[in-house]
Amino acid sequence: MNTLGSHPGAILFRLIMMASLILILIYVFLGYVEKAEKAIEIQSIEQTKRIIDSALVVTFATYATSGKLDELVQLDGGNPFELLKEYLLVPASYRGEIESTDPNSLPDGWYYDLNSGDILFVPFYLSEIQVFRVKLDYADSNKSGSFEAADDEFRRISLEKKQPR
Numbered sequence: 001m002n003t004l005g006s007h008p009g010a011i012l013f014r015l016i017m018m019a020s021l022i023l024i025l026i027y028v029f030l031g032y033v034e035k036a037e038k039a040i041e042i043q044s045i046e047q048t049k050r051i052i053d054s055a056l057v058v059t060f061a062t063y064a065t066s067g068k069l070d071e072l073v074q075l076d077g078g079n080p081f082e083l084l085k086e087y088l089l090v091p092a093s094y095r096g097e098i099e100s101t102d103p104n105s106l107p108d109g110w111y112y113d114l115n116s117g118d119i120l121f122v123p124f125y126l127s128e129i130q131v132f133r134v135k136l137d138y139a140d141s142n143k144s145g146s147f148e149a150a151d152d153e154f155r156r157i158s159l160e161k162k163q164p165r
Contacts, residue, residue: 034125037125038125038126040125041123041124041125041126042126044093045121045130048091048093048110048121049132049159051084051089051091052080052081052083052084052134052159053158053159055080055083055084055086055087055089056075056080056083056134056157056158056159058087059075059083059157060072060154060157069149069154070147070148070149072136072147072149072154072157073136073146073147075134075136075157076134076135076136076147076157077117077133077134077135078117078134079097079112079119080112080119080134080159081094081110081112081119091110093108093109093110094109094110094111095107095109095110095111096111096112097111097112097113097114098111098112098113098114098120099113099114099115100113100115100116103120103122103129104122104129106120106122107122108122108123108124109121109122117133117134118131118132118133118162119131119132119133119134119159120132130161131161131162131163132159132161132162133159133160133162134157134158134159134160135157135158135159135160136157137155137156137157137158138152138153138154138155139152139153139155140152141153
């Protein structure tokens with residue numbers, strides 16, 4: 001009785017098939033890993049944004065209850081990571097403040113640009129640098145160009161995404 005294993009070259013055929021199957025599975029796995037890394041980095045950005053927005057809401061509430069709403073102007077374009085330090089919520093990927101450096105030369109992580117007031121996220125897996133800014137949104141009732149709590153209507157303060165550099 002002849003079986004598949006008794007034919008000449010059957011062992012070689014099995015080895016080639018196993019090696020091919022293993023290589024295909026490795027290729028599929030590596031493709032999945034790349035997508036997963038990008039998705040995780042996007043989720044990390046969104047999580048940090050939510051934490052910063054929460055800290056801004058708490059800061060607004062603190063200013064409102066203590067009668068310091070005029071100080072909200074200082075937060076517009078400011079460094080939100082300083083607020084996070086107060087609440088011990090600074091992300092491990094925050095690298096610090098920079099001054100007009102080429103962002104493409106920086107290691108991955110979060111940065112605050114002192115000159116522009118922008119918050120930069122230099123990615124490891126994504127293709128382009130993400131740029132954010134703390135924005136104070138209000139209705140300028142008296143057309144003064146700056147927020148005055150007595151005259152203007154506060155709408156919100158949040159971390160807004162800007163166009164990439």
